[in-house]
Amino acid sequence: MFSYTKGFIGIVSAMAFFTGVSVCEASEQDFSSMQMKNVEKVEVNVDLEGAVKRLSKAVTFKTISNQDRNDFDVKAFTDYHTYLEKSYPKVHSTLKKEVLGDPRPYSLLYTWEGTDPTLQPALFYAHQDVVPVPEDSRDQWKADPFAGTVKDGYIWGRGSLDDKNQIHAILEAAEMKITEGWQPSRTLYFVFGQDEEVGGPEGARYIADVLEKRGIERFAFVMDESAPITPGIFPGIKENTALIGIAQKGFISLELSINGVGGHSSMPPEESNIGIVAEAITKLEKAQFPYRIHPAVRAQYRYMGPELDKVNQPLYSAVAFGKDGEVTPLEQEFIDLMSKNELTRAMLHTTIAVTMFNAGIKDNVLPPTAAAVVNFRPMPGDTPEVIIAHVKKAVADERIEIKDISASTPATNVANAGGPGYKMLEKTIRQTWGNDLIVSPFFVVGGSDSKHFQARSFAPDVYTMTAIQLENTEEFKGFHGVNERILVKEYGRSIGFFYTLFNNLEQLENK
Numbered sequence: 001m002f003s004y005t006k007g008f009i010g011i012v013s014a015m016a017f018f019t020g021v022s023v024c025e026a027s028e029q030d031f032s033s034m035q036m037k038n039v040e041k042v043e044v045n046v047d048l049e050g051a052v053k054r055l056s057k058a059v060t061f062k063t064i065s066n067q068d069r070n071d072f073d074v075k076a077f078t079d080y081h082t083y084l085e086k087s088y089p090k091v092h093s094t095l096k097k098e099v100l101g102d103p104r105p106y107s108l109l110y111t112w113e114g115t116d117p118t119l120q121p122a123l124f125y126a127h128q129d130v131v132p133v134p135e136d137s138r139d140q141w142k143a144d145p146f147a148g149t150v151k152d153g154y155i156w157g158r159g160s161l162d163d164k165n166q167i168h169a170i171l172e173a174a175e176m177k178i179t180e181g182w183q184p185s186r187t188l189y190f191v192f193g194q195d196e197e198v199g200g201p202e203g204a205r206y207i208a209d210v211l212e213k214r215g216i217e218r219f220a221f222v223m224d225e226s227a228p229i230t231p232g233i234f235p236g237i238k239e240n241t242a243l244i245g246i247a248q249k250g251f252i253s254l255e256l257s258i259n260g261v262g263g264h265s266s267m268p269p270e271e272s273n274i275g276i277v278a279e280a281i282t283k284l285e286k287a288q289f290p291y292r293i294h295p296a297v298r299a300q301y302r303y304m305g306p307e308l309d310k311v312n313q314p315l316y317s318a319v320a321f322g323k324d325g326e327v328t329p330l331e332q333e334f335i336d337l338m339s340k341n342e343l344t345r346a347m348l349h350t351t352i353a354v355t356m357f358n359a360g361i362k363d364n365v366l367p368p369t370a371a372a373v374v375n376f377r378p379m380p381g382d383t384p385e386v387i388i389a390h391v392k393k394a395v396a397d398e399r400i401e402i403k404d405i406s407a408s409t410p411a412t413n414v415a416n417a418g419g420p421g422y423k424m425l426e427k428t429i430r431q432t433w434g435n436d437l438i439v440s441p442f443f444v445v446g447g448s449d450s451k452h453f454q455a456r457s458f459a460p461d462v463y464t465m466t467a468i469q470l471e472n473t474e475e476f477k478g479f480h481g482v483n484e485r486i487l488v489k490e491y492g493r494s495i496g497f498f499y500t501l502f503n504n505l506e507q508l509e510n511k
Contacts, residue, residue: 107203
């Protein structure tokens with residue numbers, strides 16, 4: 001879920017867009033709940049025992065994305081592809097399967113032809129790759145991370161939560177529908193990327209290029225992974241919450257380096273190369289980007305604000321009905337409050353994170369080079385050029401070389417939080433997990449493969465969530481952490497969710 005720690009928060013602007021009323025006319029007194037009510041629950045019969053066996057086996061394929069892209073286990077991916085063919089024979093005999101990617105073709109694109117070519121297609125994203133398991137963390141796992149162990153009511157292992165559960169839930173639901181003789185009215189695409197955990201440049205971005213070149217003008221609906229349904233996942237809300245991502249920040253990593261003269265440690269210069277780079281990093285961390293309220297954050301607080309504490313609701317209302325480019329005193333209070341929490345702070349500005357520092361090979365040798373890597377998650381408008389200019393000004397040292405080392409992506413479009421796609425998704429969530437939970441849009445401060453679609457004109461409405469119920473926030477730590485696992489019974493509901501969503505897509509109209 002996210003290729004880096006997956007973070008959350010925020011969402012779409014202005015109810016005016018949905019109601020035809022200007023923001024100024026929108027009454028702050030009408031800050032009532034936006035939650036959908038009285039949705040009838042739908043029960044879906046799933047072959048849970050068989051589905052669990054298939055997912056647990058999938059975990060055993062070590063489809064790892066390492067930062068060094070030359071460290072790529074081709075056999076793990078090809079064996080996994082073969083396993084998918086054997087596990088879902090009707091999917092593979094009915095849908096068109098393509099293996100794509102550049103320079104390595106190991107991402108999967110499935111096309112399920114619809115009966116009505118006039119309907120805009122829909123697309124479902126998930127990713128095959130998983131993050132590595134550090135050797136020094138292995139003794140903390142209660143089950144081997146690549147054994148696919150099923151015990152104590154859980155499926156354990158790397159990828160069980162992030163993100164093979166979503167791949168298999170989609171395919172399980174599709175296999176069920178094909179068995180029933182069902183065919184979608186609109187064409188459905190499934191995209192399972194190979195390198196989401198390192199930004200998706202080889203897989204998801206390449207497939208987005210392919211589909212764009214094939215002439216698709218607009219997708220009616222796109223769904224990708226993001227936050228799972230979790231009690232207490234958002235600060236201030238104890239209730240079970242489903243966060244639907246409607247926008248994502250961008251991604252860029254810069255290397256700050258110096259190439260100078262090394263030497264013997266017995267005769268050090270006044271400034272070492274390590275010291276010069278360290279000072280540059282210190283200056284940069286003090287030069288944080290300014291806070292501002294993203295349009296997606298306004299939408300988030302229109303939906304989430306009425307469910308939060310009453311004391312601060314004037315602040316949330318001011319944000320929900322505020323104007324972009326202006327900051328009222330109440331909105332400034334909101335910024336001051338949110339900036340005290342690392343999660344909510346991240347949604348308010350382009351973030352700066354020093355993630356790597358490399359220098360030196362021996363304790364008595366002065367290294368001739370030193371380098372640090374800084375990762376930025378940009379807000380809209382903070383392009384690579386803007387960020388590099390910001391870094392140069394902050395560092396103010398011509399000896400420091402600045403280089404973009406990432407497959408950088410811009411901040412995405414903002415999906416319509418009041419539109420039919422969002423409403424259909426909320427309805428499906430409530431049909432699957434009931435009405436006793438809060439559903440809200442949010443601004444994704446991490447990122448996932450769908451950013452390569454959502455930044456383009458043919459996919460403005462992309463919604464992200466991981467369709468699995470977690471017991472608590474401790475379980476969420478399995479993302480990229482130790483003891484990654486999901487509940488067996490909840491995996492059955494995930495399959496039912498996609499089965500129901502396929503049905504609900506039949507009622508979605510073209511845009």
